[in-house]
Amino acid sequence: MDKIIIHVDMDAFYAAVEMRDDPSLKGKPLIIGGSPDSRGVVATCNYEARKYGIHSAMNVKEAYRRCPHGIFMYPDIAKYRAVSDKIHAIWNTYTKKIEYMSLDEGYLDITDSMTDAQTPFDIARSIKERTKTELGLTCSVGIGYSMMSAKLASEEKKPDGLYAILSREELINLIIDRPADTIYGVGKQTANRLAELGIHTVRDIYIHEERILSSFKSHGKSIVRLAKGIDEREVMPYYESEAKSIGTEHTFEKDISDMAYLETEFLAMAKKLSLKIKRRNKFAKTVTIKITFADMQTITRSKTAEGISDADKIYERVKSLFDIVEKDREIRLIGISLSGLEDVRYKQLHLEEML
Ligand code: TTP
Ligand code: MG
Numbered sequence: 001m002d003k004i005i006i007h008v009d010m011d012a013f014y015a016a017v018e019m020r021d022d023p024s025l026k027g028k029p030l031i032i033g034g035s036p037d038s039r040g041v042v043a044t045c046n047y048e049a050r051k052y053g054i055h056s057a058m059n060v061k062e063a064y065r066r067c068p069h070g071i072f073m074y075p076d077i078a079k080y081r082a083v084s085d086k087i088h089a090i091w092n093t094y095t096k097k098i099e100y101m102s103l104d105e106g107y108l109d110i111t112d113s114m115t116d117a118q119t120p121f122d123i124a125r126s127i128k129e130r131t132k133t134e135l136g137l138t139c140s141v142g143i144g145y146s147m148m149s150a151k152l153a154s155e156e157k158k159p160d161g162l163y164a165i166l167s168r169e170e171l172i173n174l175i176i177d178r179p180a181d182t183i184y185g186v187g188k189q190t191a192n193r194l195a196e197l198g199i200h201t202v203r204d205i206y207i208h209e210e211r212i213l214s215s216f217k218s219h220g221k222s223i224v225r226l227a228k229g230i231d232e233r234e235v236m237p238y239y240e241s242e243a244k245s246i247g248t249e250h251t252f253e254k255d256i257s258d259m260a261y262l263e264t265e266f267l268a269m270a271k272k273l274s275l276k277i278k279r280r281n282k283f284a285k286t287v288t289i290k291i292t293f294a295d296m297q298t299i300t301r302s303k304t305a306e307g308i309s310d311a312d313k314i315y316e317r318v319k320s321l322f323d324i325v326e327k328d329r330e331i332r333l334i335g336i337s338l339s340g341l342e343d344v345r346y347k348q349l350h351l352e353e354m355l
Contacts, residue, residue, distance in 0.1 A: 006123065008140070025046075041058065109237075124141040287337075
């Protein structure tokens, strides 16, 4: 049986939370960002502010030039994290097969969650409805036969959207004349290399398939397959892994230069891994971060110390590693892996021995 995957992405997430908590902000351009450690960039803005061409990662000074009468606020990450927990709790009532991508975005594999009386649309509508009534926020939901189709579907009718792409044919019809970077995994760097080969759109990918396969090796194979709507990636919930290490990584659609944003992504990942490791009753002694830069150079940095499992502790160690990485280029992928796993009983024993 084909998979049914739902992708949920909150609308203007940080800005929407602030507007909910202070309704006087509604209807006015609202820009969240500019904390000193983010080097003054926009984290996000509401849709009113987007009319002025303001977007995530834009310099706050530029945003101010475009919209001097806008309201500028610092982000309150702790608050968004708490809201994110509530969003995730709603998703959790539909399926346990969920991959959390960031504070406001995730994939839900609902293939086995449907009853005869319930269509994917019922589930999608129910998620939207509950997010609205219980949390006062809107989200965009995509229904797909694969992760990529679900993601594209959720972007299709943003904000407050609901859309489905249920077959490869539908997907291809939708994206054929779009830029090549519509394809998951085609970032700025790859898009430039494709452009050098005369490949600008998805249609060009089909036409120049052989060229891509010979110039890009396995990455090329994945681009061609995804462009044809073949996406066999599985939604990876945290409880399934039984390996010696527990890890997660995130490839960005666009290369990222906003280091403060990467820190929030690392935080979301630390949270995800904390749940995963606690569920397995383990502690991790070694934390490793992985970074792939826009030019595809990959580095890893590790730190081994006492066993940990709390999200804050994991994040603290990640941050200490990330702080000393030279950030002279845009970043395309980040990952965290926990290894040196010891189980809770051992850890407790160990502590008792020390007392
Ligand atoms: P997004 O889902 O990319 O953006 P959004 O939810 O604000 O707006 P949209 O309706 O288009 O989905 O990111 C989620 C949150 O992550 C966003 O509210 C703020 C934060 N963020 C940053 O801090 N910096 C960034 O560069 C991006 C892309 C997001
Ligand atoms: Mg969003």
